[in-house]
Amino acid sequence: MEPRFWLQKWESRQTGFHQETVNEALKSCWSAVEVPAGGTVLAPLCGKSLDMRWLAEQGHAVVGVELSPVACRAFFKAIGRPPRVSGAGAFRTWNAEGYRILEGDFLNATPADIGAVSAFYDRAALVAMPPAMQTAYAGRLLSLLPSGATGLLICFEYPPDSMQGPPFSISESRLRELLGANARLRRLSSTRVRTRGTALEGRGLETLMETAYRVQVTG
Numbered sequence: 001m002e003p004r005f006w007l008q009k010w011e012s013r014q015t016g017f018h019q020e021t022v023n024e025a026l027k028s029c030w031s032a033v034e035v036p037a038g039g040t041v042l043a044p045l046c047g048k049s050l051d052m053r054w055l056a057e058q059g060h061a062v063v064g065v066e067l068s069p070v071a072c073r074a075f076f077k078a079i080g081r082p083p084r085v086s087g088a089g090a091f092r093t094w095n096a097e098g099y100r101i102l103e104g105d106f107l108n109a110t111p112a113d114i115g116a117v118s119a120f121y122d123r124a125a126l127v128a129m130p131p132a133m134q135t136a137y138a139g140r141l142l143s144l145l146p147s148g149a150t151g152l153l154i155c156f157e158y159p160p161d162s163m164q165g166p167p168f169s170i171s172e173s174r175l176r177e178l179l180g181a182n183a184r185l186r187r188l189s190s191t192r193v194r195t196r197g198t199a200l201e202g203r204g205l206e207t208l209m210e211t212a213y214r215v216q217v218t219g
Ligand SMILES: C[S@@+](CC[C@H](N)C(=O)[O-])C[C@H]1O[C@@H](n2cnc3c(N)ncnc32)[C@H](O)[C@@H]1O
Pocket: 003, 006, 007, 017, 018, 019, 044, 045, 046, 047, 048, 049, 065, 066, 067, 068, 071, 104, 105, 106, 107, 123, 124, 125, 128
């Protein structure tokens, strides 16, 4: 999707993807990701996810990347921490103790922008990208992580013909193809989610699978 698509979603408050509670797979699977204590976690396409607060509560510093200033502002308001906002150019930075959110396009992020990280957390980020952009997303993600880094990647899977994304359906074989030879993948959980009462139901989808994978960068 073009940046304009997402910026408009935030401006018109069409943010049905946002969860008011911490993601269950994050809580149940995070220990299996084996992130070093105090390790910094990269959260691409972070929205205003409260999962970032949960990660900070586990002792991690969090670096998010998000296109929308509306989302950045709303996140810091929700956690009750007034951010310091600085910078211009490719990224504006929203900072509060333990959190740094880069406002801009993740596909342009460099290791110098992100800094040192030892893990990542992707919930509804890869699946937000149309197939033609998924390769760029996966390549960018791997380029920002050191060898040995681990992460939790939460995908949605449904019969691709039943709905037009986003979110796009990502199968395990597609994920393996996207991550390539420089990442090891292990499925940690798979949960059937009912879409009743959500915008996805209105788009023709009754259920989907939410699958969490542990990813380890090897290359
Ligand atoms: C489906 S939402 C998921 C948000 C968050 N991960 C969550 O679980 O609530 C996708 C988010 O990615 C952001 N986004 C989309 N494309 C992006 C890009 N190229 N760079 C940075 N953020 C992007 C959107 O603004 C939106 O907030």
